[in-house]
Amino acid sequence: MISKTVEIALNKQVTIEAESSQIYLAMACWAEAKGLEGVAQFMYKQSDEERVHMLKIVKFINERGGNAYISELKAPNVSFNNFKEMFQELHDHEVFVSESINDLVHITLQERDYATHNFLQWYVTEQIEEEAQARAILDKINLIGDDKGGLYLFDRDIQQLTVYN
Numbered sequence: 001m002i003s004k005t006v007e008i009a010l011n012k013q014v015t016i017e018a019e020s021s022q023i024y025l026a027m028a029c030w031a032e033a034k035g036l037e038g039v040a041q042f043m044y045k046q047s048d049e050e051r052v053h054m055l056k057i058v059k060f061i062n063e064r065g066g067n068a069y070i071s072e073l074k075a076p077n078v079s080f081n082n083f084k085e086m087f088q089e090l091h092d093h094e095v096f097v098s099e100s101i102n103d104l105v106h107i108t109l110q111e112r113d114y115a116t117h118n119f120l121q122w123y124v125t126e127q128i129e130e131e132a133q134a135r136a137i138l139d140k141i142n143l144i145g146d147d148k149g150g151l152y153l154f155d156r157d158i159q160q161l162t163v164y165n
């Protein structure tokens with residue numbers, strides 16, 4: 001059974017994961033409209049993954065005797081000056097999500113809720129990977145600069161990251 005404090009904190013994370021899914025869906029649409037097919041596919045996959053992150057928490061809350069609350073969501077940013085700005089936003093958002101997971105882990109320790117603490121370790125590991133991936137993509141974008149040929153290859157190569165696992 002989870003405490004009210006943990007239930008509220010987990011529900012806040014449900015909203016953050018749902019908003020993450022919307023943020024990346026908006027990025028997928030922007031990229032698709034610009035003809036960046038590989039980037040669009042990558043963002044669609046990111047969006048799907050965030051929905052899975054959200055669902056895992058929803059199910060956990062309900063299984064542990066709490067009530068998952070499905071809330072209203074903040075509208076995502078839908079336009080970007082360029083694809084670098086978009087990936088910078090993805091990176092910064094993942095850093096924000098990691099901080100939020102850390103806060104959540106901290107609350108479970110204060111509440112002596114070791115079951116939820118254990119459950120959240122998956123998210124801690126996931127955030128290490130997501131931040132590393134976002135940084136690696138930004139490094140590639142910085143290498144390309146304004147080179148159109150580079151952008152073409154980047155759009156093709158990023159598709160390799162879209163294999164579902």
Ligand code: OFO
Pocket residue numbers: 017020050053094097123126127130
């Ligand atoms: Fe990419 O954030 Fe979920 O956990």
